[in-house]
Amino acid sequence: MLINLLFPPRCPGCGTWGVRLCARCAALFGPPVPVPGVGPPVFALAAYAGAARELVLAFKERGRRELAAVFGALVAAALPELPGVGPDPWLVPAPSRASAARARGGSHVLGVARASGASTAPALAFARGVRDSVRLDGASRQANLAGRVRLVPDHLPPPKASLVLLDDVVTTGSTARECVAVLKAGGFRVSAVLTLTTAHRTHPHG
Numbered sequence: 001m002l003i004n005l006l007f008p009p010r011c012p013g014c015g016t017w018g019v020r021l022c023a024r025c026a027a028l029f030g031p032p033v034p035v036p037g038v039g040p041p042v043f044a045l046a047a048y049a050g051a052a053r054e055l056v057l058a059f060k061e062r063g064r065r066e067l068a069a070v071f072g073a074l075v076a077a078a079l080p081e082l083p084g085v086g087p088d089p090w091l092v093p094a095p096s097r098a099s100a101a102r103a104r105g106g107s108h109v110l111g112v113a114r115a116s117g118a119s120t121a122p123a124l125a126f127a128r129g130v131r132d133s134v135r136l137d138g139a140s141r142q143a144n145l146a147g148r149v150r151l152v153p154d155h156l157p158p159p160k161a162s163l164v165l166l167d168d169v170v171t172t173g174s175t176a177r178e179c180v181a182v183l184k185a186g187g188f189r190v191s192a193v194l195t196l197t198t199a200h201r202t203h204p205h206g
């Protein structure tokens with residue numbers, strides 16, 4: 001196709017020309033592995049490093065929206081492997097800042113949840129005034145978030161559903177903790193947190 005001559009595909013993970021996603025980068029994402037020290041059980045598919053990190057950033061910041069299908073398939077494969085979750089869990093995407101989500105054409109984590117085929121409830125949103133937490137350390141991040149995640153009444157999951165919070169990167173776990181606390185306060189049962197990647201340094205895929 002002409003479009004491929006003008007814009008040949010390139011792996012967003014490592015930059016290899018001629019492929020949309022190379023096998024080596026795809027293989028960086030493995031079965032869910034528990035990440036310690038976050039509170040609720042958190043499982044990650046890859047370390048937030050190298051090409052896996054590039055893939056997440058390409059999807060999130062550089063418009064490679066087609067990676068939603070790749071990540072969605074990984075999430076679909078991981079859900080049955082999560083201990084204590086049970087069949088047919090509902091996914092609740094971690095919230096995106098509204099401005100960031102608009103710039104990306106909708107919440108990217110919601111896109112992954114929908115692409116997984118699992119029941120999805122975008123039940124969480126950031127209240128106004130949440131700063132981008134990328135440059136904040138753990139304590140500042142927690143302070144930045146405290147009381148700033150809210151339930152979205154129109155998008156709640158069924159009351160008895162087993163919920164899995166879905167995120168793209170878990171670093172300190174403060175966002176995940178806040179989200180789980182808000183869902184629990186709303187009477188919901190959060191069985192696990194599933195993240196595409198983690199910056200936690202104990203991840204064995206790293």
Ligand SMILES: [Zn+2]
Pocket residue numbers: 011012013014015016021022023024025026051
């Ligand atoms: Zn690659």
